[in-house]
Amino acid sequence: MSNPSSDTHGDQEPSSQSRSAGSGIPSGQTFRTRAIHVGNELDPATGAVVPPIHFASTFRQPGAGEWGTYDYSRSGNPTRGNLERTLASLEGGSHALAFSSGMAAIHCVTMLLKSGDHVVAGCDLYGGAHRLLHQICDRSGIQVTLVDLTDPAAVTEAITEKTRLIWAESIGNPRLSIPDLRILSETAHQNGAWLGVDNTFATPALYRPLECGVDIVMHSATKYLGGHSDCLGGTLAVADSDLHQKLYFIQNATGAVMDPMSSFLVSRGLKTLDLRVRAQSQTALEIAQWLQLHPMIKNVIYPGLANHPQYDLASEIFDGGYGAMVTFELNGSIQQTAKVCESTHLFHLAVSLGAVESLIEQPATMSHASYAAEDRKNFGITDGLIRLSVGLESFQDLRDDLDRAIGIAMSNASS
Numbered sequence: 001m002s003n004p005s006s007d008t009h010g011d012q013e014p015s016s017q018s019r020s021a022g023s024g025i026p027s028g029q030t031f032r033t034r035a036i037h038v039g040n041e042l043d044p045a046t047g048a049v050v051p052p053i054h055f056a057s058t059f060r061q062p063g064a065g066e067w068g069t070y071d072y073s074r075s076g077n078p079t080r081g082n083l084e085r086t087l088a089s090l091e092g093g094s095h096a097l098a099f100s101s102g103m104a105a106i107h108c109v110t111m112l113l114k115s116g117d118h119v120v121a122g123c124d125l126y127g128g129a130h131r132l133l134h135q136i137c138d139r140s141g142i143q144v145t146l147v148d149l150t151d152p153a154a155v156t157e158a159i160t161e162k163t164r165l166i167w168a169e170s171i172g173n174p175r176l177s178i179p180d181l182r183i184l185s186e187t188a189h190q191n192g193a194w195l196g197v198d199n200t201f202a203t204p205a206l207y208r209p210l211e212c213g214v215d216i217v218m219h220s221a222t223k224y225l226g227g228h229s230d231c232l233g234g235t236l237a238v239a240d241s242d243l244h245q246k247l248y249f250i251q252n253a254t255g256a257v258m259d260p261m262s263s264f265l266v267s268r269g270l271k272t273l274d275l276r277v278r279a280q281s282q283t284a285l286e287i288a289q290w291l292q293l294h295p296m297i298k299n300v301i302y303p304g305l306a307n308h309p310q311y312d313l314a315s316e317i318f319d320g321g322y323g324a325m326v327t328f329e330l331n332g333s334i335q336q337t338a339k340v341c342e343s344t345h346l347f348h349l350a351v352s353l354g355a356v357e358s359l360i361e362q363p364a365t366m367s368h369a370s371y372a373a374e375d376r377k378n379f380g381i382t383d384g385l386i387r388l389s390v391g392l393e394s395f396q397d398l399r400d401d402l403d404r405a406i407g408i409a410m411s412n413a414s415s
């Protein structure tokens, strides 16, 4: 393969990524062990069991025109490289890249495309991805069609000879739809397109899309990977070094890399990812089951409930949990919906998700406000929808918090 980036020094040395590949940890070791040990090797200088954070922006070179392992932190940084090795291992890929945000990671994927190319994306899609595709990519002449990715016939119909990318979310946002990525990857590859998947809601602890033929897996590391609402980041992982080189070239050329402190925080978060996600998923299941029986709740959407349209698929593909996001609709007015969101104490009213503290939000006015009202209507993002990110607090406390808030909202309207 030719190096697509051989015109600048940082790219001639594809090593930022070669360093990401191969960990020295036997591949047979479990996810949880690799999360702790891959990319977290002892510091050879001091024996520290936690590698130091490298804040240096530049590195002394062996000679003029000679490049060491690192030269400039945009092209490669030891702390970011450690995280990228952990991620590649956890995703079951060969390489990973860490970005300044989840949006920067998605933007990098769209920069694989050129004017005239076409994207098929899911209609159950994070608002920021919708805005990027419709209000930024369109400026470069990229066309986008949104479809229900759980309907393979609709996907096939949406594909044109210009389609170069199918963009999916392994658990859609906010309606938690679950496309079959095995079918989507076949469809993409038969049509000469890449399949990129935002795996933020599912996390690699529960689901590893590269294992079913997906080309690029993306995360908002701001969410579960970091896990503590204290850093911003995005990641891409791939199993193909040619594709990795293309993405690395774009990242280095455009510069949206993850900073060393965030890289350290995400690395630390990954060590407990498996434990956190499993515990949060269990609590989310209990909350969804409780909401389902609540007299004031019209509809609960959760992949672990038997009435979810893709419950069977979710049970087959997810590894021991259905994720920690729950969406529901109140049997009340828009004002009452807002009142529920404003009346909880443990669930903070905030966008974002995936951290140890639980969050509540109204997608129509918050995470999906950038959708046109018409699109929100077409895609079922009603004003009455409430989205929960279930954290690590106990089920009993979260249930009582929600019950109280629902009670306040309902009594408010009737007074």
Ligand SMILES: Cc1ncc(COP(=O)(O)O)c(C=O)c1O
Pocket (backbone or CB within 6 Å): 101, 102, 103, 104, 126, 128, 169, 173, 198, 200, 201, 219, 220, 221, 222, 232, 233, 234, 352, 353
């Ligand atoms: C599913 C999903 N993907 C991508 C993003 C964007 O990530 P970031 O906010 O880190 O840019 C978000 C942010 O909320 C998200 O929820």
